[in-house]
Amino acid sequence: MSGHVHKDYTGAKFGMWLFLFTEILLFGGLFILYSVYLSRYPQEFISAGKELNVWFGGGNTLVLLTSSLFVAVSITALRRGAKRLCLGLLGGTIVCAVIFMVNKYFEWSAKIDHGIYPGSAHLKEMLPGEMVFFNIYYLTTGLHGIHVVIGALILAWTMALVKSDKVNANDWVILENAGLYWHLVDLIWIFIFPLYYLILH
Amino acid sequence: MTEEHSHIVPYKTFLIIWFALLILTGITIAVAQYNLGALNIWVALGIATLKAGLVVSVFMHMQYESYLFKLSLLSALAILAIFIGFTFFDVLYR
Numbered sequence: 001m002s003g004h005v006h007k008d009y010t011g012a013k014f015g016m017w018l019f020l021f022t023e024i025l026l027f028g029g030l031f032i033l034y035s036v037y038l039s040r041y042p043q044e045f046i047s048a049g050k051e052l053n054v055w056f057g058g059g060n061t062l063v064l065l066t067s068s069l070f071v072a073v074s075i076t077a078l079r080r081g082a083k084r085l086c087l088g089l090l091g092g093t094i095v096c097a098v099i100f101m102v103n104k105y106f107e108w109s110a111k112i113d114h115g116i117y118p119g120s121a122h123l124k125e126m127l128p129g130e131m132v133f134f135n136i137y138y139l140t141t142g143l144h145g146i147h148v149v150i151g152a153l154i155l156a157w158t159m160a161l162v163k164s165d166k167v168n169a170n171d172w173v174i175l176e177n178a179g180l181y182w183h184l185v186d187l188i189w190i191f192i193f194p195l196y197y198l199i200l201h
Numbered sequence: 202m203t204e205e206h207s208h209i210v211p212y213k214t215f216l217i218i219w220f221a222l223l224i225l226t227g228i229t230i231a232v233a234q235y236n237l238g239a240l241n242i243w244v245a246l247g248i249a250t251l252k253a254g255l256v257v258s259v260f261m262h263m264q265y266e267s268y269l270f271k272l273s274l275l276s277a278l279a280i281l282a283i284f285i286g287f288t289f290f291d292v293l294y295r
Contacts, residue, residue, distance in 0.1 A: 010267070014269065014270065014273075017273065018273070024277060024278075025281060028281045028284060028285070029284075032284065035285070036292050038242075039293070058230060065222045065226070066219070068256065069218075069219040069260075071260075072215045072259075073212055075210075076209055076211065076215070079209050179260075179261075180261055183256055183257075183260050186256060187253050187256050187257070190249050190252045190253050191249050191253070193226075194229050194245035195245070195249075198230060198245060199233065199241055
C-alpha cells in the first residue's frame, strides 16, 4: 500500500473550487438582499450606514489582505523547501484571524451597547429601512465571521500537517486548498467593506 | 509529481499584488468621502471587483490554472449575474 499513493491534484483543487462556487452563491444571495433593500430604502441605508465605524472596517480590511498575502507566500515557501518560513506565515495568518475577530468583538459590543442588535427594542423604533440594514449587516458579517473562525481552524490543522511533514514540498494540495478557502474569506470581505462601511459616507 | 502544476509564484509577485490591493483600498476610502450620488456605489463596486480579480487570479492562482477552472469560474459568475439580473428585472419594474 505504501510507496505509491495516487494523488489527483487537479481533482482535489477542482473539488475545492466547486465548493467555493457554492459559497459565492450563498454570499451572493445576501448581497442581492442588500442591493434590493438599498434600492428600496436609499435614504435609510445612508443614515444607518453612518453608524458603522470606517476604522473598524478599514482596519479589518488591512488585516485580511495581509493575511491573504501570508497564505499565498506560505505556499511558495513550502514548495521552495522553506518549511520554517511557511509555518511562520501560517501562524501569522492565524494571528490575523484572531485580530480580525477581536476587532469584530469590539465593533459588535459597541453596537449592542447602543441597543442595536436583531430584535432589540431600539431597532424596532427605527425606520423600517434602518432595521433591515442592521439585520442584513449582522447576518452577513456574522456568517463571514463564522467563515473566519473555520478558516483559522483549517489553517491550524494544516500547520500541524506541515510540521509533521505530511504536507511537504512534494505534496502540498491540502495547504493549497486551505489557502483557497482563506482567500475566499478575504474575497467576501472585499465586497462587504465598501457596501456596508463606505458607500454612504 | 508527474502532473503539470509546477508553477511556483515568486514572492515578489505576491508583494506587488498586496501593495496594489492596499492602494485600491485607499482609493475606495478616499472616493467615498465625496458625494457623487449614485456613482458612489458603482465606483465602490468597480474597485471591489478589480480587487477581487487580483485576489482570484494571483493569490488563488487562477491565471495559472487550466481552461476547465477558468470556464467553471465564469459559469459560476454567470449564474450569479443571472440571479442578480432577474431579481432586479422583478424589483425595479414592479
